Amino acid sequence: MSTDTDTTDPIRIAFMCVQNAGRSQMSTAFAERERRRRGLEQRIEILTGGTDPADAVHDEVVRVMDEVGLDLSERKPREITVEELNSxxxxxxxxxxxxxxxxxxxxxxxxxxxxxxxxxxxxxxxxEIRDEIERTVAALFDDIESSA
Structure with a gap:
């Protein structure tokens, strides 16, 4: 018998846009970092995608995220479905x-x-966009923690 009494489903967050090559990729990277910093790896799942994904993350996005220690060079934009969003x-x-x-x-x-x-x-x-996203992601995590 399991001694784990936490049977709560993880909280799922999706970050999406059209191309999944800029803002949603930055949001996802900051959310992954925020999840790690707050020790919420077992409680929060993160998805990202676009409605019409680009071939690659925008070069300028990769560059400015690298400046803050987040490597997006290997990330690939992907499509996200309504079913995923509804989950x-x-x-x-x-x-x-x-x-x-x-x-x-x-x-x-x-x-x-x-x-x-x-x-x-x-x-x-x-x-400037990157820094706004970082603040907005942190505020979302504050909201999630306060309502949990």
Whole structure:
């Protein structure tokens, strides 16, 4: 008989946009770091994807994330399905989503972060977007912990 009394399902978070090559990838990397820092590896699952994925993460995104010690060079944009989104507790869209919120179940907390697209922007602008994402991800984790 198991002595583990924690039978609670993990909290699932999805970060999505159209290309899954910029904002959602940065959000995912910061969420993975935040999950590790807070010791929530067993409690939080993280998904990412796009509705029309690009071939690769944007070069400027890889560069500015490397500046803060997060390597996105091997990440591959992927498609995310409505079924995956419906399996989540939280879905963060980046302000660019083609997601029809009506497609997602009522029990999913959908948040549109309305972030500027970093694709093709100057590095200083991408750094500002990165820093905003870092703060927003930390605030999401604060919300999750306070409601748990």
């Amino acid at each position: 989540c507790d939280y879905v963060a869209t980046m302000g660019c989503s083609t997601l029809d919120v009506g497609d997602v179940d009522d029990g999913v907390d959908v948040r549109d972060w309305a972030l500027t697209d970093p694709d093709g922007k100057e590095l200083e602008d991408v750094r």
